[in-house]
Amino acid sequence: MSRIAEKRAELPAWIADALPATAAAPNDIQSAAREQITQWGLPSLRDEEWRWTNLRNLSRQTLVPSAGSAVAEVPHPISAVLTDALVIEFVDGQLKTLPADLPTGLTLTSLEHASPEQRAAAFAPAATTPNDALLALNTASAQQGVVIEVAANTVLTRPIVLQWQDGVVPESFSQTRVSIQLGAHAQATVIESVLGMNQNLCWRNTVSVVTQAANSQLHHLSLGLDGDHHLLTDRTFVTLARDARYHSLNLQLAGQLIRREIDVNITDTGAHCDLFGLMMPRGKQVLDTHTRIIHNAPHTTSNEHYRTIADEAGRGIFKGRILVAQDAQKIAAFQDSRNLLLSDQAEIDTKPELEIYADDVKCSHGATIGRLDPEALYYLQSRGISFAKARGLLIVGFAQEIIDEAPLPALVDWLTKQVTRRLGGTTVAE
Amino acid sequence: MKLLDIKNLHAKIGDKPILRGINLTVNAGEVHAIMGPNGSGKSTLCQVLGGREGYEITEGTIEFEGKNLLDLSTEERAVAGLLLGFQHPVEIPGVKNIYLLKEALNAQRAAQGLDDMDTFAFMKLIRELVKTMDMDDAFLHRGVNAGFSGGEKKRNEILQMLLLQPKLALLDETDSGLDIDALKVVSDGINRLRGADRGIVLVTHYQRLLSYVEPDFVHILYKGQIIKSGDKSLALQLEAEGYQDFLEAAS
Numbered sequence: 001m002s003r004i005a006e007k008r009a010e011l012p013a014w015i016a017d018a019l020p021a022t023a024a025a026p027n028d029i030q031s032a033a034r035e036q037i038t039q040w041g042l043p044s045l046r047d048e049e050w051r052w053t054n055l056r057n058l059s060r061q062t063l064v065p066s067a068g069s070a071v072a073e074v075p076h077p078i079s080a081v082l083t084d085a086l087v088i089e090f091v092d093g094q095l096k097t098l099p100a101d102l103p104t105g106l107t108l109t110s111l112e113h114a115s116p117e118q119r120a121a122a123f124a125p126a127a128t129t130p131n132d133a134l135l136a137l138n139t140a141s142a143q144q145g146v147v148i149e150v151a152a153n154t155v156l157t158r159p160i161v162l163q164w165q166d167g168v169v170p171e172s173f174s175q176t177r178v179s180i181q182l183g184a185h186a187q188a189t190v191i192e193s194v195l196g197m198n199q200n201l202c203w204r205n206t207v208s209v210v211t212q213a214a215n216s217q218l219h220h221l222s223l224g225l226d227g228d229h230h231l232l233t234d235r236t237f238v239t240l241a242r243d244a245r246y247h248s249l250n251l252q253l254a255g256q257l258i259r260r261e262i263d264v265n266i267t268d269t270g271a272h273c274d275l276f277g278l279m280m281p282r283g284k285q286v287l288d289t290h291t292r293i294i295h296n297a298p299h300t301t302s303n304e305h306y307r308t309i310a311d312e313a314g315r316g317i318f319k320g321r322i323l324v325a326q327d328a329q330k331i332a333a334f335q336d337s338r339n340l341l342l343s344d345q346a347e348i349d350t351k352p353e354l355e356i357y358a359d360d361v362k363c364s365h366g367a368t369i370g371r372l373d374p375e376a377l378y379y380l381q382s383r384g385i386s387f388a389k390a391r392g393l394l395i396v397g398f399a400q401e402i403i404d405e406a407p408l409p410a411l412v413d414w415l416t417k418q419v420t421r422r423l424g425g426t427t428v429a430e
Numbered sequence: 431m432k433l434l435d436i437k438n439l440h441a442k443i444g445d446k447p448i449l450r451g452i453n454l455t456v457n458a459g460e461v462h463a464i465m466g467p468n469g470s471g472k473s474t475l476c477q478v479l480g481g482r483e484g485y486e487i488t489e490g491t492i493e494f495e496g497k498n499l500l501d502l503s504t505e506e507r508a509v510a511g512l513l514l515g516f517q518h519p520v521e522i523p524g525v526k527n528i529y530l531l532k533e534a535l536n537a538q539r540a541a542q543g544l545d546d547m548d549t550f551a552f553m554k555l556i557r558e559l560v561k562t563m564d565m566d567d568a569f570l571h572r573g574v575n576a577g578f579s580g581g582e583k584k585r586n587e588i589l590q591m592l593l594l595q596p597k598l599a600l601l602d603e604t605d606s607g608l609d610i611d612a613l614k615v616v617s618d619g620i621n622r623l624r625g626a627d628r629g630i631v632l633v634t635h636y637q638r639l640l641s642y643v644e645p646d647f648v649h650i651l652y653k654g655q656i657i658k659s660g661d662k663s664l665a666l667q668l669e670a671e672g673y674q675d676f677l678e679a680a681s
């Protein structure tokens with residue numbers, strides 16, 4: 001940034017005042033981050049990665065740091081579906097329970113009790129520009145979180161569920177950090193499920209750091225299905241070693257503002273990532289995902305499908321960047337963004353961004369924004385199905401192709417029901 | 431009893447008159463075949479009966495079981511017992527076939543004041559029908575017509591028809607693009623619907639279908655009018671001699 005750049009807005013006092021002297025990050029990293037966030041303030045529309053997403057509403061609030069007194073309120077709905085899940089419970093960003101009797105090869109450590117090595121790994125990604133201000137804020141502040149380690153050659157059959165109940169205490173905010181480390185040939189499924197509680201306003205700023213050793217495989221789901229008023233800013237860093245495979249399913253239906261950023265660094269040959277996403281903003285919701293995939297090695301592949309269904313005055317944002325580094329030949333990168341506008345007030349912004357510095361690259365991308373197909377509506381109506389039902393079937397159908405990417409059949413069924421319910425329809429049981 | 435009674439029907443698309451005075455009566459128990467050269471208005475007639483948007487009815491009346499069909503929406507026509515088999519069935523990826531079938535059946539039951547069919551009974555019924563159509567159960571779980579071959583799409587239309595048991599089935603070129611085995615399966619399906627209380631209208635280009643499903647009446651539609659009607663021998667005559675003589679006689 002040049003010197004003559006306009007002055008940035010100051011970090012709101014309620015955030016600045018809550019910055020701790022030390023946190024879970026190693027001390028030098030924490031204090032550097034603290035300096036960055038103090039200098040940068042929150043991201044603004046002038047920052048390239050925030051051009052479409054305004055945090056002004058957030059900075060005008062006065063939220064209080066969550067203290068840890070809140071207790072979990074409801075049994076999480078997903079536990080009824082995944083009965084064998086290993087559930088890690090957070091309430092307002094505070095770790096409440098770690099499951100007992102873990103399968104061999106799985107270690108769960110509260111961030112508070114993490115070793116210096118575990119902390120170093122959890123806080124490895126460094127902020128470099130004001131676009132990363134929330135990362136810096138998190139590094140400077142996070143004390144709560146969990147370290148999930150899956151030992152080499154361990155195949156976990158039970159899914160790990162991180163359940164985040166946010167807003168139990170109204171007008172609170174929290175900073176959390178999750179570290180997921182997979183050893184060579186390990187396989188795991190981690191499902192993060194966020195519940196905005198009691199329609200309370202609240203904000204959680206979280207960062208996940210995923211590191212996958214050779215030939216490991218992770219299914220990582222982020223489910224935002226309930227609550228209208230919470231804000232979530234969530235950045236996920238993924239580093240893939242040789243032949244590692246990362247599969248992300250990002251399903252966002254709830255919340256006032258959800259901003260997800262997924263950064264995948266493919267560092268070695270044979271590695272692959274799948275990024276699937278479905279966002280369904282309505283009301284005045286802003287649901288935003290920015291993904292960045294870096295192909296840093298030859299013979300690597302990525303596959304990305306994002307869909308947005310925007311109704312009422314909802315706003316969906318998808319920006320997908322793919323960077324192919326020099327010398328990274330034999331790359332195949334596929335990206336597709338399909339979007340459905342259901343009302344005149346709804347808005348969808350979608351933008352692919354390809355930066356390719358190698359020449360032997362197969363890269364395809366496409367983006368469409370459309371309305372429901374009248375031919376398909378008529379066909380369904382000609383079978384006696386009412387307009388409203390036909391519309392619902394088509395919308396769920398549009399979403400279904402993304403939902404089908406969920407790893408477990410029981411989860412696919414349940415998610416289909418959630419989306420159908422959200423559309424005000426009844427489910428079609430089989 | 432009159433199921434369908436079309437009198438002097440005129441319809442246009444935009445400024446273009448397509449149907450120019452159609453008269454057709456279908457009684458319960460009858461099978462009618464409508465033949466005619468490409469572009470003569472056969473599909474247009476079917477779509478007007480189905481209630482598709484974009485057609486303007488400028489003259490004439492259509493009664494279905496004595497009620498004004500034009501007063502009913504597409505879905506009301508369907509639940510009243512009219513089923514349209516599409517010449518080009520629409521592909522709807524993402525919406526599973528089984529969902530369409532179940533919603534369609536339950537919509538019809540709701541109109542008759544019945545509760546939704548029990549899932550178990552529904553699955554049993556649909557599996558039997560799938561078998562009779564020589565289809566695989568996997569079709570139920572695929573998107574509606576998505577990636578189906580031409581023949582598979584047409585079987586799917588008949589599958590829907592057999593499930594919904596319409597009073598009047600209007601089948602637009604359901605036999606086109608079928609190989610001989612598929613044609614037999616589709617014809618058997620149509621014959622199973624045939625009955626004293628039902629009517630069937632087959633739009634076709636080929637006598638071949640009519641040797642499996644014997645019609646009571648055959649009509650030739652040309653330039654939006656029925657220019658000749660007869661019994662099944664008319665189709666044989668058409669097959670042997672072509673349209674030319676009929677068209678010349680008409681103009």
Ligand SMILES: Nc1ncnc2c1ncn2[C@@H]1O[C@H](COP(=O)(O)OP(=O)(O)OP(=O)(O)O)[C@@H](O)[C@H]1O
Pocket residue numbers: 443446448466467468469470471472473474475517
């Ligand atoms: N959407 C439309 N806009 C304008 N003209 C149309 C439209 N649809 C059909 N037509 C015209 O209406 C006429 C009748 O078409 P229709 O599809 O009903 O014929 P058809 O008898 O079913 O023919 P085929 O045997 O080829 O299926 C044709 O001239 C056709 O080009």
Ligand SMILES: [Mg+2]
Pocket residue numbers: 472473474517602603
């Ligand atoms: Mg036609």
